Amino acid sequence: MTLSVRHLHKSFGSTIACDGLNLDVAGGELVALLGPSGCGKTTLLRIIAGLELADAGSVQFKGEDLGVLPVRERGIGFVFQHYALFNHLSVFENVAFGLRVRPKETRPDEAELRRRVSELLERVQLGSLGDRMPQQLSGGQRQRVALARALAIQPRLLLLDEPFGALDAQVRKDLRRWLRQLHQELHITTLFVTHDQDEALELADRVIVLNRGRIEAADSDFARRFLGGQGSDIELAAVA
Amino acid sequence: MTIALPAVTPAKQPTSPLPRPTEDPRWLRGLLITLALAFMGLFLFVPLACVFYEALKKGWDVYFAAIVDPDAISALKLTLLAAGISLPLNLAFGLAAAWVVAKYDFRGKQILLTLIDLPFSVSPVIAGLIYVLIFGAQGWFGEWLRDHDIRVIFAVPGIVLATIFVTVPFIARELIPLMQAQGSEQEEAALLLGASGWQTFYRITLPRIRWALLYGLILSNARAMGEFGAVSVVSGHVRGQTNTLPLHIEIAYNEYQFAAAFAVATLLAALALVTLGLKVLVERQVKKTST
Numbered sequence: 001m002t003l004s005v006r007h008l009h010k011s012f013g014s015t016i017a018c019d020g021l022n023l024d025v026a027g028g029e030l031v032a033l034l035g036p037s038g039c040g041k042t043t044l045l046r047i048i049a050g051l052e053l054a055d056a057g058s059v060q061f062k063g064e065d066l067g068v069l070p071v072r073e074r075g076i077g078f079v080f081q082h083y084a085l086f087n088h089l090s091v092f093e094n095v096a097f098g099l100r101v102r103p104k105e106t107r108p109d110e111a112e113l114r115r116r117v118s119e120l121l122e123r124v125q126l127g128s129l130g131d132r133m134p135q136q137l138s139g140g141q142r143q144r145v146a147l148a149r150a151l152a153i154q155p156r157l158l159l160l161d162e163p164f165g166a167l168d169a170q171v172r173k174d175l176r177r178w179l180r181q182l183h184q185e186l187h188i189t190t191l192f193v194t195h196d197q198d199e200a201l202e203l204a205d206r207v208i209v210l211n212r213g214r215i216e217a218a219d220s221d222f223a224r225r226f227l228g229g230q231g232s233d234i235e236l237a238a239v240a
Numbered sequence: 241m242t243i244a245l246p247a248v249t250p251a252k253q254p255t256s257p258l259p260r261p262t263e264d265p266r267w268l269r270g271l272l273i274t275l276a277l278a279f280m281g282l283f284l285f286v287p288l289a290c291v292f293y294e295a296l297k298k299g300w301d302v303y304f305a306a307i308v309d310p311d312a313i314s315a316l317k318l319t320l321l322a323a324g325i326s327l328p329l330n331l332a333f334g335l336a337a338a339w340v341v342a343k344y345d346f347r348g349k350q351i352l353l354t355l356i357d358l359p360f361s362v363s364p365v366i367a368g369l370i371y372v373l374i375f376g377a378q379g380w381f382g383e384w385l386r387d388h389d390i391r392v393i394f395a396v397p398g399i400v401l402a403t404i405f406v407t408v409p410f411i412a413r414e415l416i417p418l419m420q421a422q423g424s425e426q427e428e429a430a431l432l433l434g435a436s437g438w439q440t441f442y443r444i445t446l447p448r449i450r451w452a453l454l455y456g457l458i459l460s461n462a463r464a465m466g467e468f469g470a471v472s473v474v475s476g477h478v479r480g481q482t483n484t485l486p487l488h489i490e491i492a493y494n495e496y497q498f499a500a501a502f503a504v505a506t507l508l509a510a511l512a513l514v515t516l517g518l519k520v521l522v523e524r525q526v527k528k529t530s531t
Contacts, residue, residue: 049432050432051428051431051432071428071431071432072431072432072433072434072435072436073434074432076432077432078428078429078432080425080428080429082425084425084426084428084429085426086426086429086430086444087426087448088447088448097430097433097435097443098433098434101430101433101434101435101436101439101443102434149429149433150432150433152433153433153434
């Protein structure tokens with residue numbers, strides 16, 4: 001397994017966010033973490049990224065323990081629910097950020113950097129908007145900037161936190177299709193969090209249902225109820 | 241059943257005789273504005289104009305003579321020195337304090353916040369006395385300092401200390417609400433993209449708080465240059481050595497050199513006006529960037 005999470009525990013005071021979580025994701029897979037709000041899915045994502053420390057348990061990537069790596073060395077692309085774009089930087093500089101902060105030895109020169117950022121902006125269909133500031137973009141465009149920024153560091157794992165949560169219905173649908181397509185081209189191992197059943201089912205190779213810090217078995221009452229009877233059509237993961 | 245709604249044309253009815261329901265009657269508005277302006281004029285503008293009038297009453301020669309007086313120059317230098325030392329220290333402390341308060345949860349956070357506010361609530365004279373009690377000849381460290389030939393009270397270090405004490409809260413107070421509102425998502429994003437702590441601070445945090453920081457610096461500077469009470473206690477009023485501008489003005493005034501006192505006062509007033517102008521400019525930027 002490319003990403004494997006073992007016996008993960010995390011609580012905030014008396015709230016338990018992760019209760020002995022186990023999770024495996026294969027290389028190149030696009031997996032949805034589905035669950036009601038407050039079920040611990042965002043916390044799981046933040047622990048994998050290193051933004052949150054687990055109380056117990058381990059996160060491994062291709063056999064390497066991620067827990068001992070500082071956030072900046074994990075090579076994880078993360079798209080925040082509200083994008084967390086750098087508002088004082090242009091779209092181009094947002095995407096270029098990950099390249100500019102590299103140590104001198106691995107930093108591409110200015111021409112190479114421009115080429116790569118332009119390529120990424122083309123890929124997310126924002127080729128002509130590089131000079132804009134994030135505030136001047138629509139929600140869907142911001143979302144794509146956030147994605148391009150995360151892709152710029154050539155991440156080995158892509159984590160998306162409610163990627164379409166802040167968008168209206170039509171934009172959501174378009175972006176879903178587009179993201180699916182992008183994943184087919186790039187094949188980056190991707191884990192995304194959502195509370196929207198349709199979104200999870202349409203977009204992901206595999207849907208994992210989370211409830212109260214635990215993964216629900218695919219045939220559990222909760223998973224069935226939560227998926228509204230659609231669960232039987234797709235392969236549901238039940239990693240115990 | 242359909243009900244035709246009247247077309248709404250908001251904000252475009254200057255000819256309408258009907259005031260909005262929440263609006264005060266016109267006479268009340270007029271009265272309040274007049275009162276506010278009269279109050280400001282009487283208590284702020286008239287005294288300021290008076291300073292300049294008194295300073296120039298005996299002519300430009302007397303005015304310039306008072307300003308280039310060696311004691312006045314030395315007081316100006318000391319004022320600038322105290323401000324110049326306290327500002328960078330306040331900058332470092334304010335940033336650090338705002339950072340820990342806004343980004344972390346820890347025991348004693350409330351105590352830290354209260355401590356930051358302490359100089360606002362304590363009388364400056366008491367602030368000065370605290371330093372006399374600690375560093376004065378009869379104070380805690382008095383003997384040790386005397387043995388090592390270090391002078392704090394009635395010398396420049398005491399003045400700098402007192403100035404720092406009264407100006408400490410400004411920058412932290414300005415930054416804390418802003419940084420709390422901004423959260424740390426952008427910093428997290430920067431870390432995930434491979435930025436080091438320093439790169440994150442320099443490239444992300446600092447640009448986002450720069451105007452608020454500058455605003456805090458300006459307020460802090462204004463207070464540093466104008467401080468009287470705390471500095472007065474620790475200064476000892478040694479002419480040409482431990483007098484700051486406000487102290488110099490007081491001494492001149494007490495010695496009936498009114499023109500000289502007011503002339504030097506115009507220097508302080510001018511510094512204050514420049515600061516005020518800067519403040520207005522920066523406030524505009526803060527508003528622009530915070531939206």
